[in-house]
Amino acid sequence: MKLNTYTTRALVGGVFATFVTGFGSFLLGNLSGYEAKSLIESSLPGINTLFNTVILASATILALMLTLLSVSVGSNSKLKNAHYSYVLQIAKLDTAVFISSMISFLLLNLPITESDNVPSNWFNIIYYISLGVASIHCGAIISVVLMLYNTISNIINIIGLGNSEHPLVMSDDDEDNEDDENEV
Numbered sequence: 001m002k003l004n005t006y007t008t009r010a011l012v013g014g015v016f017a018t019f020v021t022g023f024g025s026f027l028l029g030n031l032s033g034y035e036a037k038s039l040i041e042s043s044l045p046g047i048n049t050l051f052n053t054v055i056l057a058s059a060t061i062l063a064l065m066l067t068l069l070s071v072s073v074g075s076n077s078k079l080k081n082a083h084y085s086y087v088l089q090i091a092k093l094d095t096a097v098f099i100s101s102m103i104s105f106l107l108l109n110l111p112i113t114e115s116d117n118v119p120s121n122w123f124n125i126i127y128y129i130s131l132g133v134a135s136i137h138c139g140a141i142i143s144v145v146l147m148l149y150n151t152i153s154n155i156i157n158i159i160g161l162g163n164s165e166h167p168l169v170m171s172d173d174d175e176d177n178e179d180d181e182n183e184v
Contacts, residue, residue, distance in 0.1 A: 004082075006150035007089060014143030022135035036123035040130065044108065047134050051105035054141045058098035061144060065091055068155065075159045078170040083154065090147045097140045104133050 003011070065087060072079055072087070108130055112118060157163045 010143045010146035014139040017142045018135045018139030036127040054101045083168045
């Protein structure tokens, strides 16, 4: 999968957000098993809210991307395949975020703190894993939103502002080359 400048920037933004949100958990230092267990119990409602929000946002983004596609197809400007490749990249990442958020949400809602069979030293690991997973999903949804912003700004430039010289607008020469490729 080839990454363009906009996609790379969006992914860097998501990775940065992951590190910023994950850094806070390491400021706490070493925790005992009991401290980690109580922190899991107190942070779980916030993490559940985060995952609910990410799930809702990613599902909504997927649905609204159908509108983006219909606007793209219905425009007077013929768009290059690169535009549709960008939209496909967003859809793939958004779908991965949706699925992984749903699975993480379900796993983190297991009543692990109520179980007597879990050794107390495991709660440290569980706590840091839950914060790490939440940070990764935070960065991932930020990447999706940044990628979507880039695509929407391209559409606004092409359709709304009528920029026929935009790199994603197919020129007459590009159409001739595409016809030649289809004949081969």
